[in-house]
Amino acid sequence: MxxxxxxxxxxxxxxxxxxxxxxxxxxVYIADEAGKRLMLSSKEIKDAVQELFGEKAYSGNEPDRKYIASRVFKDSGKLEALNKIIHPAVAADFQSWLTRQKAPxxxxxxxxxxxxxxxxxxxxxxxxxxxxxxxxxxxxxxxxxxxxxxxxxxxxxxxxxxxxxxxxxxxxxxxxxxxxxxxxxxxxxxxxxxxx
The missing domain is CATH 3.40.50.300 (P-loop containing nucleotide triphosphate hydrolases)
Known part of the structure; x- marks a missing residue:
């Protein structure tokens, strides 16, 4: 493929x-959308994000994107740490999605x-x-x-x-x-x- x-x-x-x-x-596979979906569905990701940013990172089950964005765009280290949580999960999700595609x-x-x-x-x-x-x-x-x-x-x-x-x-x-x-x-x- x-x-x-x-x-x-x-x-x-x-x-x-x-x-x-x-x-x-x-x-089309949109990595950012997959990341958002995984932040909602994966307890492992939720726990890691809350460990990085504190309890405020989630409101109930929903990630507080504005709060997270306000923290990462002022701190490149936090952005890098967040990417290390999200990117491997997205990569695995993409590989799974790819196996189901039949297009050229x-x-x-x-x-x-x-x-x-x-x-x-x-x-x-x-x-x-x-x-x-x-x-x-x-x-x-x-x-x-x-x-x-x-x-x-x-x-x-x-x-x-x-x-x-x-x-x-x-x-x-x-x-x-x-x-x-x-x-x-x-x-x-x-x-x-x-x-x-």
Whole structure:
């Protein structure tokens, strides 16, 4: 099974691109969604997260994402520790999901694909980019978040320039119709590369 990694900075529109691939019948695994699901369903993860951040990290069975985010984006050590709890569980969940797929290839979407070394398990990688101001505008609209918090989250991710050196393909996500056509073109390229 060919694995195509999909990544991009916060607010770049990775989910939009992932949904365009889904419309073409390509299975998509979204690592962040899996992480959120596992934080809800796994007692082992819940215990480890509470040990790291204290009881406030969960409200009942629900993780308090705002509280956790406020702690990790000011402390890279805490972010690294959280990733060490979540990433192995997501990796195991992904492998289980992968065995059930029957498509020519799948999309593995992860915000920190390169930062975490996740690109090593991919046959190809796609980077979604958008102008800095556009990303901030989208995030303020989507999450109703302050600019300072958005900038802090962006500072914890690699720059697009750094990721571009590693990516096999780039999708510039500024206009939806153009983005969709880039996805369609890329799908054709990926299907052909699989036949070689």
């Amino acid at each position: 060919m694995i195509v990694g999909l990544t991009g900075g916060i607010g770049s529109g990775k989910t939009t691109v992932a949904n365009f691939f889904r419309e073409l019948g390509i299975p 290839y799948i999309i593995y979407e992860a915000a920190i694909l390169f930062e975490s070394g996740g690109d090593e398990k991919c046959d190809y990688t796609i980077l979604v980019t958008a102008p800095h101001d556009e990303k901030i505008k989208r995030l303020r609209f989507r999450d109703n978040t302050e600019i300072e918090e958005i900038e802090a989250r962006m500072d914890n991710q690699w720059s697009d320039e750094k990721k571009l050196e590693l990516a096999d393909f780039r999708i510039q996500n500024t206009d939806l119709a153009l983005t969709k056509s880039q996805v369609e073109e890329l799908n054709e390229i990926l299907l052909k590369s699989r036949k070689k």
